[in-house]
Amino acid sequence: MKKLLPLLLLAIMCLGGPPPAAAAPPKEGDSLPALKFAAPAQAAQARYLGLATGQGQFSLGQVKASHLLVEVFSMYCTFCQVDAPQVNQLHELIKQQDLEGKLKMVGLGAGNSEYEVGVYRKKFNVAFPLLPDADFSAHKALGQPRTPFFILLKLSGQGAPQVLYTHLGSIGQAQDFLATLKQKAGLK
């Protein structure tokens, strides 16, 4: 039995147990831990992320864009609620400036169930995908940042996404925040 134990542990890891908890939130230059999410049920949102129809799970690296902005938020976070209109405006500006093919956005609902991210989506009319993280597993793997927390990632297909920039708290003016993102990502 003792000989089988390491094999058993390896099998459990290969089957996709929760990613390990990180000691601190990611910072510029880090690689993002491997995180898997259920593909959004809404077809338009799956299309936005460039996921195949019927794809069950996906990792952030599979999103079809060169860069991805992740907002770690919670329906229960008053600061996220107050900031939601600016974040929506940021998403709109990305579209208006024809950057959507290069820079996409997702929200990660720390401790939020599908229902709870749905309440947030409906209340603020959020157009970009919001992913539930009901058991906080992704939040823990990201070092449990306070919310809202923004992570700008450079995506490179199968490799681990690289952290280009992080920001804690309100984004302030959407236009200024987008300028910062473009500068960090080298986008014109």
Place this chain on the structure above:
Amino acid sequence: MRRKLRLPGLAAGLLLLALPAWLWAALPREEIYQPGQLKPVDSQLKVALGQLAPDFSLPAVGGGRVSLSQYRGKKNVALSFVPAAWTPVCSEQWPGYNLAREEFEERDTIVLGITNDNLPTLFAWTQAMGGVWFPVLSDFWPHGGVAGQYGLLRGDGTSERALLLIDKAGLLRYIDVHDINQRPDLGVLMAEIDKLR
């Protein structure tokens, strides 16, 4: 040990109130008072599903008193007991219910928020949240009287984190004495309210 936890909590709360919201959002975790992992449940429930919910009348943050029986025949009532103002999980739970106002109203349900804190503390705490749409009631004196009546008073004088759903006939239809360390999933409560339709 438990007695020591309450004063630093109040001091941390006052400190947070004095800071602008953007700074609060950016405070490092280690500067926010954290009660640590508590015993998940520390009381013996005294009510049961199907029974008439014990009536009560408590002072409300907005002034006056609110009684459970005033909603009889008019609205379903979601009683949300939370352990204490200015603590991490509680300080998120009610802003979430605040956001979900339409979800409750579509289901003809009022939330009554109850803690064992006094009115000035509840006033300051809910103001810091930006206010809430539902009545917030103080079960401070006699201390935890309603929580005790329902069997939700913990050994340290706080209440459990509990959700009780009472239908328009005044009957208890759902009871969740939740692990105090965790926030209940709102979707579960809404599904229970939907069963009352």
